[in-house]
Amino acid sequence: MTKADIVNEISKSTGVDKAEVQQIVEAFMDNIKGSLVDNNNVYLRGFGSFIVKKRAQKVARNISKNTTIVIPEHNIPAFKPSKSFVSKVKEC
DSSP states (O other): OOHHHHHHHHHHHHOOOHHHHHHHHHHHHHHHHHHHHTTOOEEETTTEEEEEEEEOOEEEEETTTTEEEEEOOEEEEEEEEOHHHHHHHHHO
């Protein structure tokens, strides 16, 4: 399902114009991204959590040059679904 599909489904179910729904969906995603950039987690009860995970520094190999490189510590976004969400998906 794409973002356009989501906009179409919400528009059909609510009767709101697609352009308005598009703006709302974009604003929702921008707010989540902004919160994660500010290192704040987003909790949506019954759906899941958008969290910031910290990856530790590690040593890796560049196979083509046969050298070792250091990958510095960094943050990555992650999604953790709620228990009720997971159980609904398992039932399908």
